[in-house]
Amino acid sequence: MLWSALSLTLGYNATLVTLGATLLGIATGISGTFLYLRKNALISDAISHATLPGLGAAFLLMTGVGLDGRNLIGLLGGSAISAALGLMIVTWLTTKTRLSQDAAIGSVLSVFFAFGVVLLTVIQALPAGRQAGLETFLLGSTAGMLFNDAVLILVLGAITTSILVLFRRPIILVSFDSTYAQTLGISPQKTDYLVLAVALAVTVIGMKIAGLILIVALLIIAPVAARFWSEKSDTIILISAIFGGLSGYLGTAISATAPGLPTGPIIVLCSFVLFLVSFLLAPRRGVLAAARSFWVFQRTVHMTQGLLSIAQNQPIYEPKTKRILQRRGFIRADGVATQAGRALAAKTLLNERRWSFWRNKMQQTGDLDEPIVYSLVSIETKLTHDQIESIDRGLSEEQQERV
Amino acid sequence: MGSDFVALSLPPLLIGLCASMACALPGNFLILRKQALIGDAISHVVLPGIVVAFLFTGQVSTWPMMIGAAGAAILAVLLIELIRRVGRIESGAAMGVIFTSMFAAGVLLLEQSDTSQVHLDVEHALFGNLESLIWLDAEGWASLFQIKALAGLPVELLRMATVLLAVSAFVYIFWRPLALICFDEPYARTRGIAATALGFALVTLTAIAAVAAFDAVGSIIVIAMIICPPATARLMVNSLRSQVIYSQVLAFMATVLGYMFAGYVPLWLGFSNTLSAAGMIASMSGVFLACAALFGPHRRRNI
Structure with missing residues (x-):
């Protein structure tokens, strides 16, 4: 069942809906990234609630x-x-009154949604309203979707995705550096409006599938997950598009396999799984990578301090330092340094002296601008051969002066 | 305005008033601290908490659900902080990830579990059931003085009134430190105020008010009342004390007018159905905000 849903052989309508959800996921991934990078992520919450x-x-x-x-x-x-109206009111409240953006977003989303609920109770009172089925727009539903509706969603999803692909240059430039984009003649404000319009369009289109309460998740989760994998805005946008498309595709397919699996929540939970994987496993920004680099850093500090103590014939008291040095065979169990330990200690001491000489010189000339933890990295990897030679000359002069 | 009013309208109205005012009070400080959307986040995450509590106990009973909801709210706050700090994600986006995912999980749990026997669905959680909180034992205004009849009042009324009292007491006792952490947190810290702890207490108290109100009146009122009356008051006056007082008056008026427009005006106009009271009350607070944003004396930023 799941396989036939994934391979798009579960019937014509289901296939169209799955394709539509995939395209929507891609479009939300791209426009959501832009909103996120412009620190505007929660504005989508106002857009989606204002549709009701x-x-x-x-x-x-x-x-x-x-x-x-x-x-x-x-x-x-x-x-x-009505979503466009809500968006305009948020912008107006934020720029023209002293309310902050979060208060503007919160008031628009709650009041619009509340008024929508009032209208729903009006509709329920009508004879024609009982079968209106407007509640399905709250949480999304693809079961029993009409053929024409599925085609409409597919076409609109394709249009919004192609608009984003067409305007990818200004979008990437503005989200990377809006001032730079301006010097190239791209208006950040117009680009903002374009992306908000696309976000509004995908929200409205996606409402039928994902539901208006959860469509905001598509605009937020995929971009946040993608952010873990890269520091470059074009790569983030690409990954976010893939994540969004994947969650739309998997979510719709899984939800088609059984009754009690509402489409919106399943799509959201699929993107949450992608987020979780990114949060834990992404290189550099992920939790595991951060923990590992912290651990490596800690070990390096212990090693360096221990080796410096050996070189200066001082005893090591810190048990963790001892353990690390012993495990690598630099000291024996009784704390006496081995041959290898002494050799590396001398090298570390020389590295430390060279660095501290260079640091003093830089401080005197005022060229030192960033606080690097020196002596933890080998100086040969950072400075040129000539620089090190001049440092060594300076060091031997210092030594002669002292003698 | 006779016995029907006392039995059918007075209890929902009073519960609505307590809920609105209890939410608007901490909202004053939240909008100044740019945490207005906390109410939005809380009202989404309580759904999985309530559903999990239901799955454990197998019935719709108040206390397990309150505990489940509060647990979910605390879990959400912790997860948001975790993502924000460990993942270095901006707080708005971190909030968006957590509250939508938890809400989705709640909806899925609800759809998967057999809740057809009980009155527990997403729409109930969103819209509340204000109109159903009636007082069957009342026979007229005189019932307000009869102990036997009073015992039949909806339990939500006592609960909401207690929460309103607790929130008011908190604001009264911590007035000065609360004001300080809203306007100048670094200065508050130098004065020895535990700003982090107080901020957390404020959020926790809001969560309690929201969870208690959520059960009775639905999440729409909660989100709207945390933000709209304080924001309206902020556009009308300039001191925190008047802002708090105005916000309470506005919450009161929005509830009374909203209830009237939902329950009575359609009948007076000749329609046979009433409208959603929760939706109307929240809409009314929006109308007030719109007026203040257009005409409020302090609507512009001080330059």
């Missing part, structure tokens, strides 16, 4: 003029209008 009154109003309006209130194009159009 538009949804209800569109249903009421269409029923009022005698059309079928469940027409997906009409419902999505109404949602898009």
Whole structure:
């Protein structure tokens, strides 16, 4: 069952929905990354909640003029209008009043959503409202989706993804360095608007699949997960697109295999698994990598301090230092240094002297600007041969002066 | 305005008032500390807590659910901090990751477990069941003085009133340190105020108010009331003391007017159905905020 869902052989509608969710995931991954890198991640929460009154109003309006209130194009159009209104109010409150952005987002999302709920109770009171099924937009549902709706989602998902691919240059530039982008003639503000418009579009399109409460997760989780893997904005955007697409694809496929597996939550949990893997395993920024580099750093400090003590014939008291040195065969169990230990100790001492001479010189000339932990790295790896020679000359002059 | 009002409308109205005011009070400090969205996050994460509590006990009973909800809220706060510090992710995004994932897990658990026998679904959690908190023993205003009838009041009323009292006491006792950590946290620290602990206490207290209100009135009121009345008050006055007082008055008015517009106005206009009271109360607080944002005397930033 799962295999046939994954290999897109579970029927025509299911295939279309899965493809649509994948494209949506890609589009949310890209636009969400941009929002995240511009420190705007939670604005998507306001967008998604602000769709509800538009949804209800569109249903009421269409029923009022005698059309079928469940027409997906009409419902999505109404949602898009009220989401855009909510977005404008958030921007207006943030720039024109003294409320901070989080208060603006929170008030818009709660009030719009609340008004949407009021409209839903109006709809439920109507004779036509009982089968409206608008609740499915809250948590998303793909079961029993109409063929036309599936095609619509697929087409809209393809359009938004291609808009993002088309405008990838300005988007990447602005999210990497908005000032630099401006000097190239790209307006950060216009790019912001473009991405917000796309985010709004994918929110509205994705509502039917993922539900309006959870669509925000797609815009946040994949970008945050992707952030762990790279420091370059174009790579982050690419990874986020892959993560988003993957969670849309896997989530829809898994949810199609059994009844009680709602699509929205499954998609979100798929992207959360990707987040968890990134959080733990990503090189450099991941938890394991950070723990490992901390451990290596600690060991290096212990080693260096211990070896310096040996070189200066001082006893080592720190038990951990002793243990590390003993394990590597630099000291014996009684604390006396071995041949190898003495050789490395002398080398470490020379490294330390060279570094401290260089540091003093740099401090005198005022060229020292970053506090590097010297003597933990070999000087040959950082300075040129000529520099080291001049340091050695300086060191021997110092020694002659002292004599 | 006779016995029907006392039996059917007075208890929900009072519970709504206590919930709104209990949420708006800590909201004053949260919006100044730029933590307004905490209420949003909490009201999403309590769902898995409630569902897990239900799966353990097999019934919809108050205390296990409150404990489950509070546990989920604390777990969420810890996870957000973990991701923010260990993963070096900005706090808004960390919050977004955790609250959506936990909410998704809650919905999935709910769909997977057999809850058809009990009144537990996502919509109930979102919209609350304010209208159903009625007082069957009441026969008129006189019942307010009859001990036997009073015993039949919905338990939510006593609980919400207690929470409101507790929140008020906290704000009253810690008024000065709370004000200091909102406006100048570094200075507060130099004065020996444990700002981190106090900030955590504020969030915890908000979580308690939110969880208690959530059960009775749904998460919409909680999110709206934590943010809207304090934000409205902030656009109208300039001192923290007046802001807190205004926010309480606004929460009161939004609840009364919202309840009236939901429960009575449609009937007066000739419709046969009432509207969602929770939704209307929150919408009303939004109307107040809109007025203040357009006309409030202190709406602009001080330059």
